[in-house]
Amino acid sequence: MSGSFSLSVFGLAGAGLVAIGLFGLIVQGAAFRKILAFNLLGGGIFLLMGVIARRGAAAGFGGDPVPQALVITGIVVAFSATALAVALLLRLQDAGEQNSAAVDDRDRAARQGDA
Amino acid sequence: MSLLTDLVTITCVLAGVVFFLAGTLGLLRFPDTLTRLHALTKADNVGLALIVLGLLPQAGTFLDALKMVAIWLLVQLASGAVAQLLAEVALRSAHAAEAKE
């Protein structure tokens, strides 16, 4: 790593990724593409945290371990969010494919039968 | 001795890079999925093999060398299986398109 040049390059890349993700989140119509854009945005933020961590290299460590650990947590949280959003989207898809009123009634009946 | 091993490394890695470049070119220029796959897998497998071969003399320990060979084997396995999967999907969609016509 050649010092501050590389840090600046990755800092710009992170900021760019944030901007691209934000743009996608605003203008994309389909929820699926919004979910992808959310992941781009998240990736950019994590990269910026990586730059911040790298700036804090000290005590023989290649980077500040605190932001690095935060990114690991953040990646897992972002994955959970993506999985939930996709599950919702697919469920919505299923609900739309069939006659929705009939589905609702059957759902409710199933719920009540199990409860 | 070290000059000789360095020479081997440079030759092999350069040759590997050429294969990678050729594969990438094929990926970009070939007309359909199957030929692209052909270019990609053939070139990349040989390319990676050459690079690993070239790096073997540089490995510090026997374990490091073993790890590199293991990586090559795993990549072989994965790319072979994935290429076959992709090929099947491509064939199926080609058939579907024909049927539609």
Next chain:
Amino acid sequence: MTPAASLSSASSAFGALLVLAVIVPLCGLVPMLLCAPRRVEQVALLLLGLGGLIVGAIAVRVAATGAALDDVIGGWAPPLGMALRADGLSVVMLVMTAVVVVATGLFARTDRAAPTSAMPPAFWMLLMGLWSALNLVFVAQDLFSLYVALELLTFAAVPLVCLDGSRKTLDAALRYLLFALFGSVLYLLATALLYGAYGTLDLPQLAQHVRASGTPEPALVLALALMSVGMAAKAALFPLHLWLPPAHAGAPAAASALLSALVIKAPIYLLVRIWCDLAGPPLAAAGAPLLAIMGAGAVWLCGVMALRQGRLKLLIAYSTAAQIGYLFLMFPLAGIAGAAPWETIAWTGGALQLVSHAFSKAAMFMAAGLIAEALGHDRIADFGGLGRILPVSVFAFGLGGLSLMGLPPSGGFVAKVMLLTAAVQQERWWIAGVILAGGLLAGGYVLRVVVPALFRTGGAVAVAQVSPRRQGVALGLALVAVVLGFVPLQPIGFLAIGRAALIGSAP
């Protein structure tokens, strides 16, 4: 391990209560996932009691000592570790949350007479996750822990919207989730920037750094902007409110009560912390009017939208978006750039508005759910004669409405009088105007429901029985909102506990 060195930063006696408030509902998930589905509800009710006791103990402790409660996790003091802290304001939030959560639990309990109306086991698990997340939001001092808490809250709240699995609610839930994720992502970015600039995530330490450094860092300015937009999206502050009405109106009554009364309060509480504790005087002075303008927009526009709704639950949902607008009027009035905003009458007024809205809104959503259950619909136009069929529910709705309108006796009345007093004292006439106009709008939409229900005949026919217990819970919550109307019209000392120490003392 060197606990001797790291345990130096003080956990107060009974600080462990804060950890318990967060983890006890989570521990409840374990038996809930292992027992038979029909037992889940019993486990949940048991935990509601236990959690209520813990929050009660925290409140008693803070009130008795007059000092904030602190706990340092694992003995690792910030900035390396993280701390929890309950000051006066957090305790008020914790108690409000506990009351509404427990009441919702009692409301949602399965009727022996009508077992088919039971909530699915998932509801009870999500309720536990929601409670834990809210408690964490109110006691965490670490910006990243707050991020995790916000995400926990999102994951618990979103599925509550679509428990019935219909296409409409799934759509509302997905839209809510995307807004919430957008909000938390901006918050996370802000957190990263603050760490990059100050090297700590601990709010009190950040506050000291900010105050010590004089001119605000660019990172701080950007972080505040990002956090404000993010939290506004999560709190459905105008103009980012579009997700709220379908989500809150589509959910089952018990879930709507939680979402409208509690979930949107978490980002608002964070905004208060960010602007009052973190921003520092020059930035706070610049940012407060902007927040107030958005708040005014919410009071006006969402109030008008509420007036135009034909369905009761949508009306209540729009009124939520309108009522949170008042909370943002608090920022300039409390003089958050001043030395001690927590001693002003506007601070108390804001807190009281937040709390009484929680109780009254929960009561109103429950009442609306019961009305919809009894009539089989919630079209306001067909409410004639409803007062005879469901007198208790209509009464609970009306009492809750008092708070929204700002009529005595109610917590909302006292809160709005306090905010109005502050506005008049500071000669901010436009804010005074917004408060008064908002009251008129609220009066309009509440009376639109109550008047036909009480004074018009015909129309309404009961198609189902509703349980007296559920009506009792709704009425009880509405009465709490009324009782809050008897607090004295002056700053409440309890709300200032532990706040001066937060910014005053050196690290």
Next chain:
Amino acid sequence: MSGALDAGIAALLLGVAFRVLLARDPLGAVIGFVALGLVIALAWVRLAAVDVALTEAAIGGGVTGLVMVRAAARLPKREGARQTADRGTNWIAAGLCVLVFIGLSAVVLGLPEPAPTLAPEAAAHLPGTGLGNPVTAVLLVYRALDTLLEVVVLLLALIAIWSLSADASWRGAPPPPGPRQPTEALVFLARVLPPVGVLVAIYLFWAGADVPGGAFQGGAVLAAMGLLVLLAGLCAPPRIGDRGLRLLVLAGPVVFLAVGMLGWAVAGAFLGYPEGAAKPVIIAVEAALTLSIAVMLALLVLGPPAGARQP
């Protein structure tokens, strides 16, 4: 030379991100996204954060990519296709995003020097924890509550996804993820790779105490192996009501919570570790976490159990 390499990685990263944004069909966008995950992982290696690189490759690109691929395959094309807003909105949004980019770049490039860091503090207390990897120390010692809550986030996301099922009593199994007739190549891969993968997962978890790796990375690899077996149809997805499965899901959170509460007894603080014996306790917690994380990640990918509607 290395500066040029970093500039190349950054340029590639932005190029692929644009591809994800602009790709017409959903599958193309997802493929771009998975590729992006790998490029970002490279960036992480260059930023001297190998722990994060492993996590990003395994979870950020890998498992997330799998979720998105499955979604792209099940959605009708128009649902995942690029729909652009009207021209005015596009321009306003683009302007806003350019402003954000400029502001963010200015702030990040202008962060104070010398950079504030907690690395020395993390290093100073490291010997007391018995760990060699500072990232693991942050995750499991200094900021252990965050990690505990993060596992709870996974658990709650799982509950949230299950709550979407039409089967309210949660007895059924998620639908099988793979094709109806898996190809021979897939089956072969699913037979050969898992033993190696499991070995790698155990190594990642075990080595995580001292070198890059840990419960999340190990768990993700383990989850991937399980999903591979399910994709190839070698076994059916488990019923989510299964007691053993639930126990696996809960093992991590329960052990972590129990250790946390033991902390009150042995160290006087929640999540305090016993003096001198911190490392074995941490390893035990990580072992339970690895299992639970693996199971939860896989279940999150599989989605809600098929309900009454899909018999």
